[in-house]
Amino acid sequence: MMNQQGQTHQNMHTGTVPPQQNHGGHEVFDVHEVLSGTIGTLNLYTILRPSVKDQELQNILDRQYQFIQSEYNTTVDCFKSGQDPAVPTQSYKMTQDNDFVYGLQPSQPKKPLQSTSEITDECISGLMLGSVKGAAGAKAMAALEVTNPVVRRVIADSIPNCIEMAYELSIYQNKHHYYQVPQLAQQDMQQLLNAYAPAQMNGQMPNNQTAH
Numbered sequence: 001m002m003n004q005q006g007q008t009h010q011n012m013h014t015g016t017v018p019p020q021q022n023h024g025g026h027e028v029f030d031v032h033e034v035l036s037g038t039i040g041t042l043n044l045y046t047i048l049r050p051s052v053k054d055q056e057l058q059n060i061l062d063r064q065y066q067f068i069q070s071e072y073n074t075t076v077d078c079f080k081s082g083q084d085p086a087v088p089t090q091s092y093k094m095t096q097d098n099d100f101v102y103g104l105q106p107s108q109p110k111k112p113l114q115s116t117s118e119i120t121d122e123c124i125s126g127l128m129l130g131s132v133k134g135a136a137g138a139k140a141m142a143a144l145e146v147t148n149p150v151v152r153r154v155i156a157d158s159i160p161n162c163i164e165m166a167y168e169l170s171i172y173q174n175k176h177h178y179y180q181v182p183q184l185a186q187q188d189m190q191q192l193l194n195a196y197a198p199a200q201m202n203g204q205m206p207n208n209q210t211a212h
Helices: 025-051 055-081 121-143 149-175 186-193
Strands: none
Touching (some): 025 055, 025 149, 055 149
16 A cells, blocks of 8 residues: 555565555654643633733634644644544744743742632743643754654644744744843953854865875
């Protein structure tokens, strides 16, 4: 049996592998972790939504929830079938600009909540940010173990979406001074920016052999 790329996959003990079973052992476990984590993110967003006070954050949460849910369905589809999903992967696009305000200003030290009545938009956006950042790492690790070409592509293509969502949330937090971004002194930054030079592209590997 051939898959959608016209390739035949074999198991050395049982013979031809059908598309639904075109998965390696590590792949199955890692994709389970990705899907389970995605459900966790969706559940977290559902739990947090009634506590959101800022309309902008609510809009971000709703847009990200809908996108993550659709992407989850696409991953489940190709994982179960081993073939191209009915709904292909999409690219998440945030609606904010990408302006960051640099510098630190005095603020109260962070500490754990004592009750649910203390939940704020700062806390909510921080939990959302942590969840999508965790998903980016989990998907990157899983994609390296996937043998099925379609599942590998779907998961790999979803990593930039996690990055974009995390970036959107970090910009939101920065704008409201929840996430402050320090900068190095200009002299230190300039030294690090100029710490590397381009490689010489001569099209050949270095010759490390010595004459005898």
